[in-house]
Amino acid sequence: MTDGDEELAKDLGLLSALTIGVGTMIGAGIFVLPGQAAAAAGPAVALSFVIGGVISLFTALSASELGTAMPKAGGSYYYVNHALGPIFGSIAGWGNWMGLAFASAFYTLGFGEYLATFLPLPAVAIGPVSLTSFQIGALLAGVTFIGVNYVGAKETGGIQIVIVTLLVTILTLFSALGVMQADLSTLRPFFPTETGGATAVLPATGLVFVSFLGFAKITTVAEELKNPGRNLPLAVVGSVAIVTVMYAIIMVVLMGVINWRQLGPEFTTTPVLDVADVAFGAVGVAGIGVGLLTFAGLLATASSANASILASSRINFAMGRDKLITAKLNAIHPNFATPYRSIAVTGALILVFIVVGDVKRLAKAGSVLHLIVYGLLNLALLVMREADIESYQPEFRVPLYPVVPILGAVTSFGLIAFMEPIEIGLAFLFVGGGLVWYLAYARGKAEKKGILSQYILSRSEELPDVAVSAASSVQPDGGDYRVMVPLANPEREKDLITLASAIAKQRGGTVDAVHVVRVPDQTALAGAAEFADEIDSTSKELLTAAREDAGTFGVDVETHTIISHRRFEEIFDAAADHEADLVVMGWREDSHGVPGRIEGAIDELTEDLPCDFLVLRDRGFEPSKILVPTAGGPDSELSAEIARLLASEFDSEISLLHVADSQEEGEAFLSKWAADRGLEDATLRVETGDVEASIEAAASESSMLIIGATEKGLLSRLVRGTLVLDVVDDVECSVVLAERARKRGLIDRLVGK
Incomplete structure (x- = not known):
C-alpha cells in the first residue's frame, strides 16, 4: 500500500450485512406506504411488490458479481465509476448519495411519527421555522443514528441484527394471526376497475420501489465485509428474496383483514396498526398487538434510517477517494476506523432535509435516481465482462449471462417511465448536476479513466469515429498522470526530461525518472543493491540532473534506481509496477528489438504494452x-x-x-x-x-x-x-x-x- 492510501476495517459478517438490506427494505414497504399502495392498485399491489422484487433481483445478481470482484466502499457507485468512467461515476455517486440522504430523512421522519404516538414531544418554533413533534422526534433519532455510525460499523451491524431480529419476529406473529382473521374474498376483483385494472400494477410498482433500495446498500460496505466472496452474494440476493416474500404475504394479510378500500390515506394514517387491532383483538390482546406493531414501526423506520446513513456516508467516502469530491473526506478516524468526515457531512445534510425539505417527494425522486444507478450498474457488468480485464476475477458469476444484466438494465430504466413527472424531473435535475459537477470540478482532478473508454480507445481503428471521439472528450484530464522516463545516456537526459515534463505539466501529472542498472546474471540482485553506486556511478548524476531539469517546469518529480538482470525488458515491468500512463524513452539502434515498434520480438508476440509509449x-x-x-x-x-x-x-x-x-x-x-x-x-x-x-x-x-x-x-x-x-x-x-x-x-x- 502506498503512502496516503487508507482502508476500512473488516468488521461486518454475513448476518450484519444481511440485516442491513432487510432492515432498510422492510421499513417503508410495510409501515409507511401500504395505504398509498392499496389506493394505487388495490389487491394487485401485492403483485407490484413481487415485480419490484424481481426487478431488484436482476440488479442484485449483477451487484453480487461486481462486488465479489471489487469489494470496495461505495458499492454501485464504485462499479459504475470503475467500469463506465468518472462522468457516469459522478452521476451515480451524486445520485446515490443524495438519494440515500433523502431516504434517510424520509425514514427518520417516519420514526418520528411512530415515536409521537406514545411519547409526548413538543412542537418547537425557532424564528420563521416551525418544527412539528414528528420533526423533533426525527431530529433526535437522526442525531442518535449519525452518532452510532460515527463510532463504527461493528456497532452499527450489531444494532441492525437486534433490530431486524425483533422486527421479523413481530411481523411473523402479526402475519400468522392476520391469516387466521383474513377473508380472501376481499381480494376480489384482484384488478379493480376503479384503480385502472391491470394497468395500475406498474405505476404502483414505481410507487413502492422505494421499499427495495436496501439490497444495494450492502455493496456500499463490501470493503468492510469478512469473506466478501461468499457473504456478499448471500446477503444481497438473500435480502431481496426474504423481503419480497414478506411484502407479498403482509400486503395480502392487510387487505384480507380490512377491505383495501378502507386502507387508503383518506381513511387512516396507520393501516398496519388498524389491522393489528383486529388481528390481535381476535385473541383478546388488541392493546398488546397495537403496542407491538407500534414498536415494530419504530424498529423498521429506525433500521431503514440507520442503514441508509451507513450506506450514504460510504458513497461520500468512495467519491472522495476517487477525487470526484474533495479528498479530505477520505480521513479515517484513528480510534473508530470509520470515514468520520463523510458521516458528519452526510448527517448534517439529513438533519437539514428533516427541517426544511419535502422529504417524501424527494425520497420518491431518490427512487428514480436509484433506478438510473441500477441500470448503469447492469451496464457496468456487461462492460467488465466484454472488456475481458485480466484483473477482473469475481468469485461469484451471474447465471444466464448476458440475459440477467440486460434484463436488469431494461427493467430498471423502463420502470422510471411509470413514476410521476415531477419526481422524474427532480431526479434528472440531479443527473444534470452530476454532469456539470464532473465537467466543472472533477474532470480536472479525477484519475480513473474507466474501462469502457479505455476499451473504446484501444480499439479506435475498429469502432465508429463518433464513439472514439465521445470517449476521448469525456476522459479525465487531471489527477496523478504519470510519465515515466527511463534514463541511460547523460547526453540525452535533458531533452527526454523536457519532453516528459512538458506533457506531465499539461496533464497536471508527475515525472517518474528511472535508471535501470543492469548486473550480470551471476550477481544476486539483493547483493548488487548494496553496491549500486560502484556498479554504475552515473545513476546518481543522471537522476539529480533529471530532478533539476523537471523542476524548471514546476512538475512533481520522483526518481528511482532499479537493479535488474535486464535493461530493456525491465522498462516494461517498471511501467506496470509504477502505474505509468506514458513512457518517454530515448532511441538507440539497440533500444528496441523489432523494426517500427517499441517492444522486442518476443514481447511483441506474447505481451501488450503496459501503457502508451514515446521514443x-x-x-x-x-x-x-x-x-x-x-x-x-x-x-x-x-x-x-x-x-x-x-x-x-x-x-x-x-x-x-x-x-x-x-x-x-x-x-x-x-x-x-x-x-x-x-x-x-x-x-x-x-x-x-x-x-x-x-x-x-x-x-x-x-x-x-x-x-x-x-x-x-x-x-x-x-x-x-x-x-x-x-x-x-x-x-x-x-x-x-x-x-x-x-x-x-x-x-x-x-x-x-
Missing part, C-alpha cells in the same frame, strides 16, 4: 514546428494528443499530413480528423504521391516529426522493412515514435493490418 530520436529538442502524419488509427491518435500538449506548452505550429489516392477525399478525411481531435487550427496538408517521400518532404520544413508506430505485423516487417524506420533514418529533424497501448491478437501481431 525520441533526438536531433535537438525543437518543438516550434511539429508535423503529424496520419492515416487514422490509435497511434496517430496518440501522435495528435502529444502534438496538442506540446503546442499548449511551447506555442508550437502544428501541421497535419495525409497521403491519399484522391485529393478531394484526402482533404475531407483530414479536415474531419483534425476537427475531431481539437486540431482545427493546424495546417492541413494532403499529398497524393509516395507516402515516404511526402513525409520526408514535409519534415524538411518542420523541427519535429511525431509519427505513429507501424501497424504491419512482425513477419511483414522482418521481410520487407518499415516505412517508419526509413523515415526516422532519412529526415533531419527530431522524431517522436508514438505507440498506443492496446490489445492485439496473434494474427494481428504476425500479419498486421
Whole structure:
C-alpha cells in the first residue's frame, strides 16, 4: 500500500450485512406506504411488490458479481465509476448519495411519527421555522443514528441484527394471526376497475420501489465485509428474496383483514396498526398487538434510517477517494476506523432535509435516481465482462449471462417511465448536476479513466469515429498522470526530461525518472543493491540532473534506481509496477528489438504494452514546428494528443499530413480528423504521391516529426522493412515514435493490418 492510501476495517459478517438490506427494505414497504399502495392498485399491489422484487433481483445478481470482484466502499457507485468512467461515476455517486440522504430523512421522519404516538414531544418554533413533534422526534433519532455510525460499523451491524431480529419476529406473529382473521374474498376483483385494472400494477410498482433500495446498500460496505466472496452474494440476493416474500404475504394479510378500500390515506394514517387491532383483538390482546406493531414501526423506520446513513456516508467516502469530491473526506478516524468526515457531512445534510425539505417527494425522486444507478450498474457488468480485464476475477458469476444484466438494465430504466413527472424531473435535475459537477470540478482532478473508454480507445481503428471521439472528450484530464522516463545516456537526459515534463505539466501529472542498472546474471540482485553506486556511478548524476531539469517546469518529480538482470525488458515491468500512463524513452539502434515498434520480438508476440509509449530520436529538442502524419488509427491518435500538449506548452505550429489516392477525399478525411481531435487550427496538408517521400518532404520544413508506430505485423516487417524506420533514418529533424497501448491478437501481431 502506498503512502496516503487508507482502508476500512473488516468488521461486518454475513448476518450484519444481511440485516442491513432487510432492515432498510422492510421499513417503508410495510409501515409507511401500504395505504398509498392499496389506493394505487388495490389487491394487485401485492403483485407490484413481487415485480419490484424481481426487478431488484436482476440488479442484485449483477451487484453480487461486481462486488465479489471489487469489494470496495461505495458499492454501485464504485462499479459504475470503475467500469463506465468518472462522468457516469459522478452521476451515480451524486445520485446515490443524495438519494440515500433523502431516504434517510424520509425514514427518520417516519420514526418520528411512530415515536409521537406514545411519547409526548413538543412542537418547537425557532424564528420563521416551525418544527412539528414528528420533526423533533426525527431530529433526535437522526442525531442518535449519525452518532452510532460515527463510532463504527461493528456497532452499527450489531444494532441492525437486534433490530431486524425483533422486527421479523413481530411481523411473523402479526402475519400468522392476520391469516387466521383474513377473508380472501376481499381480494376480489384482484384488478379493480376503479384503480385502472391491470394497468395500475406498474405505476404502483414505481410507487413502492422505494421499499427495495436496501439490497444495494450492502455493496456500499463490501470493503468492510469478512469473506466478501461468499457473504456478499448471500446477503444481497438473500435480502431481496426474504423481503419480497414478506411484502407479498403482509400486503395480502392487510387487505384480507380490512377491505383495501378502507386502507387508503383518506381513511387512516396507520393501516398496519388498524389491522393489528383486529388481528390481535381476535385473541383478546388488541392493546398488546397495537403496542407491538407500534414498536415494530419504530424498529423498521429506525433500521431503514440507520442503514441508509451507513450506506450514504460510504458513497461520500468512495467519491472522495476517487477525487470526484474533495479528498479530505477520505480521513479515517484513528480510534473508530470509520470515514468520520463523510458521516458528519452526510448527517448534517439529513438533519437539514428533516427541517426544511419535502422529504417524501424527494425520497420518491431518490427512487428514480436509484433506478438510473441500477441500470448503469447492469451496464457496468456487461462492460467488465466484454472488456475481458485480466484483473477482473469475481468469485461469484451471474447465471444466464448476458440475459440477467440486460434484463436488469431494461427493467430498471423502463420502470422510471411509470413514476410521476415531477419526481422524474427532480431526479434528472440531479443527473444534470452530476454532469456539470464532473465537467466543472472533477474532470480536472479525477484519475480513473474507466474501462469502457479505455476499451473504446484501444480499439479506435475498429469502432465508429463518433464513439472514439465521445470517449476521448469525456476522459479525465487531471489527477496523478504519470510519465515515466527511463534514463541511460547523460547526453540525452535533458531533452527526454523536457519532453516528459512538458506533457506531465499539461496533464497536471508527475515525472517518474528511472535508471535501470543492469548486473550480470551471476550477481544476486539483493547483493548488487548494496553496491549500486560502484556498479554504475552515473545513476546518481543522471537522476539529480533529471530532478533539476523537471523542476524548471514546476512538475512533481520522483526518481528511482532499479537493479535488474535486464535493461530493456525491465522498462516494461517498471511501467506496470509504477502505474505509468506514458513512457518517454530515448532511441538507440539497440533500444528496441523489432523494426517500427517499441517492444522486442518476443514481447511483441506474447505481451501488450503496459501503457502508451514515446521514443525520441533526438536531433535537438525543437518543438516550434511539429508535423503529424496520419492515416487514422490509435497511434496517430496518440501522435495528435502529444502534438496538442506540446503546442499548449511551447506555442508550437502544428501541421497535419495525409497521403491519399484522391485529393478531394484526402482533404475531407483530414479536415474531419483534425476537427475531431481539437486540431482545427493546424495546417492541413494532403499529398497524393509516395507516402515516404511526402513525409520526408514535409519534415524538411518542420523541427519535429511525431509519427505513429507501424501497424504491419512482425513477419511483414522482418521481410520487407518499415516505412517508419526509413523515415526516422532519412529526415533531419527530431522524431517522436508514438505507440498506443492496446490489445492485439496473434494474427494481428504476425500479419498486421
